Amino acid sequence: MKHRFAIGALATSLLLAFAPAHAGQPANPAPAGKVSATVSAQESKKLLALADEYYDANARFQPVGATENGDARFDDQLGKAIFPAERAKQYARYRDYTRRLAAIDRNKLTHRDLINYDVLAFELKTLLSYEPFPTHLLPISQMDSMPVTLANYASGEASQPLTTVKQYRAYLSRLQQLPGWIDQAIANMREGVRTGVTQPKAIMVSALPQFQKLVSTVPEQSIFYTPVGKLPASFSAADKAALTRDYRAAVAKLQPALARLATYIEQDYIPACRTSTGLGDVPNGRAWYAASIADTTTTDLTPETIHATGLKEVARIQGEFAKLGPQLGYTGAPAGLPVWVSQQPRFFPFKTEDEVQAVYRQLNGVLDEKLPAMFTLLPKAKLDLRLEPELSRDTASDHYTSPASDGSRPGVFWSVVTDPAKYGSTGMTTLFLHEGKPGHHFHIALMQELGLPNFRKFGGNTAFTEGWALYAETLGREMKLFDDPAQYFGHLNDELLRATRLVVDTGMHAKGWTREQSIQYMKDTLGYDAVAKSETERYMAWPGQALAYKIGALKIQELRQRAQAALGDKFSLPAFHEQVLGDGTLPLSLLEAKIDRWIAARKG
Structure with missing residues (x-):
């Protein structure tokens, strides 16, 4: 998913999140009987009015971002986000919204309103964190203009x-x-x-x-x-x-x-x-990069910690490659496995588009049988499987589009088949778990059904959105969908790219790596060079953005392991998934606080 309402080309989140103003403070409503329903309703009304005003101001500031997110009200406007005077006015609005939000008594809010309050506080603080950095002086790149x-x-x-x-x-x-x-x-x-x-x-x-x-x-x-x-x-x-x-x-x-x-x-x-x-090489660049990390990952992780995490994940995945290679008939070095797989005709078995679609339809049916054991909270919207139209096949990749909020259009998993003979089979399972269900469809379709205010319905953050989709891929092992070594390879191969991003992005922006070092590391680590240049240059243009995927997935996995260890027999996987998804997209720090409260409540 692309990222909207940024202050400039380097502030790449739509609605940005950061360490909460009330970090560590339980987001619980006031005790029953202490606050009248009338007072609660008054505070709620003030909060939702402020949230709508905030969202509309963002949509006017970056109307193309609103268009991208399905809000057509400002489709005739271009916006002046790169104009210094308008930029200054927008930061003044953020400060005003922050002041007005602080005047609302959060102890008088309902559970749902508390979440809206804390997410809005997160977003405002992160938006203001970019004010010292002249993002408007970088209005174009190869990724964004x-x-x-x-x-x-x-x-x-x-x-x-x-x-x-x-x-x-x-x-x-x-x-x-x-x-x-x-x-x-x-x-x-x-x-x-x-x-x-x-x-x-x-x-x-x-x-x-x-x-x-x-x-x-x-x-x-x-x-x-x-x-x-x-x-x-x-x-x-x-x-x-x-x-x-x-x-x-x-x-x-x-x-x-x-x-x-x-x-x-x-x-x-x-x-x-x-x-x-x-980015560390421009004036105040290290602080700028730190703000980008806090924004895109919604955490307080340092570049050094993220870099070390990336190296650890790369080593883990390559260790799995070493075990997996012989099962596929490969006996070379682990780094050579992806190239070897790409040269094996048996992993490219398709002759027609319909043969590709038949695999996805079969997988969809299998998931319909298996997922109810893992999920009790399911979106009402259906998921359609469609082929990408010929007009856009050359520039598109397999992807998901959300359902219409009025129920008039289902969610859609689009498979892009330009040449069936070149459509590899090994990555199909992990791709569908990510882009289809229980990945983007279970999260994004559900977001349309939760009755959220516009700033959350049309907003979000990449760390949660892509983190959930990557976590959803890992469920393939529990459903025995990766018992086929070829499908497990496809899953690991995708994971390796996301892990490599952690190393390369922090390497370039915090550790002084050159573009050439990054390209070479990607070639050596991934075993192929098809994306090394374009991916490296993407990270150069969008510092920190690519960190969100793996950081989000690792956090959700960590929270699940924490809950399983703490709850033992009381742990319920469907209940855990409901906790993760049930209140919509959250910054990871708010999600972590929510899961910790849930663990404490279930322990009793």
């Missing part, structure tokens, strides 16, 4: 739909605002060059072709003109004529700005970019 995001919307197949005249007008409005955004981005990058806050040169070299491809000589050849070629037949002749005219005019004004951006990046910015790799 407004022009490329809007270009991806032009097909109407992405997060911003293009099926009605109103939607066409909303996207047009964004195109009309983009030249102003581009000029501010250039001004910000110039200031970054002056103050020593630039992107690493290597990732901007990788990014440059993206921006050059957006430049065209005539509007009709621009990707931003694509919607005109797809005007629905149901539109009136007058609407078609007006939209064609207005899109042509908007794109004609946009093209010089896109050309300015591409030229500036190539001729001015790249030559001035830093040759170093990690």
Whole structure:
């Protein structure tokens, strides 16, 4: 899942979490009878009104993020998050919300409201933790930029739909605002060059072709003109004529700005970019990276601890490879196992798309039988299995999309089969456990059904979301789905990438590793180099973001082990899963406090 409402390109969480204002303090309602229902309702009303105001302010500040999360109210706005004056106003709003939240008496709140209170406190404190760092001076990278995001919307197949005249007008409005955004981005990058806050040169070299491809000589050849070629037949002749005219005019004004951006990046910015790799090399960079870690992992873990955890996990998984290789017929070094598997025809058995889908349908049926023994809290929404449309297969990967909150659309697991003969079978089980059920579907579909306020319904954090999905993969062993060595290899192979991320990200941003060191470590550790460069450069552009996956999964596993050890025969796996999922997405520190209270209550 992508991350929204960030202050800038490096603040990559949608709704950010951190050490709570009331860390270690039990989030329990006041004793029964001590607080009247009227007083509780008044405090609840104030809290929910503040939460809605906070969410709407974030959505206006980063309206494209709101679009990505399914909130279409601001689809005609681009936002001014990179404009210094608007950025300052937003931080002032966060301080005001923090003050107003503190004025609400949390001892007079219900259990559900207490959780909303503490999550909102987490998010506000982390958002404010970024104020010392000039994230707006890094407005673009190869991973993230407004022009490329809007270009991806032009097909109407992405997060911003293009099926009605109103939607066409909303996207047009964004195109009309983009030249102003581009000029501010250039001004910000110039200031970054002056103050020593630039992107690493290597990732901007990788990014440059993206921006050059957006430049065209005539509007009709621009990707931003694509919607005109797809005007629905149901539109009136007058609407078609007006939209064609207005899109042509908007794109004609946009093209010089896109050309300015591409030229500036190539001729001015790249030559001035830093040759170093990690965020620690920019002014105040170590503190900046520490804030990013606290944000993305929702913990107080240090880079040193995370790095050591990554090395330990890599060694554990490679130890499993050593035992698994002979079961598959491989006798070489553990690091060579992934490449060897990729060369074995028996692990690529498919001839048609339907054969791929048949495996997933069979697995879905098996899980329908096995999961009720592990879960009593299940989403009402169904999970559909569909093939990715041909239009987007070349750029998509297997993924999950959430159901509609009104029940009109199910959750969907999309399998991307560009060539059945190249679709490997070994990773299918672990992939479906992650993207389908009990991974993203059991978590995200349930979020739509919990009656949460918008800031939580449309928000969240990667550490919990991806941590839960990675934890869900591990349940395959208990369900005996990994008794097939090939499927267990697929699970371990995916785990190894996530463990490697812990080593590489902290290596570059806290320990002085170069880009080349990172690429080489990934090649040596993963046994293949297909993703070493792109993954390394991803971590350079988004410091700390890739840490969230494994850190989240390890925390959930740790909490389960703690509960099992403390409760013994009183431990119930379905009850544990209900505790993890039942209150929606939480920062890991709040989740840990919740599980500890649950353990204490069950021990009696």
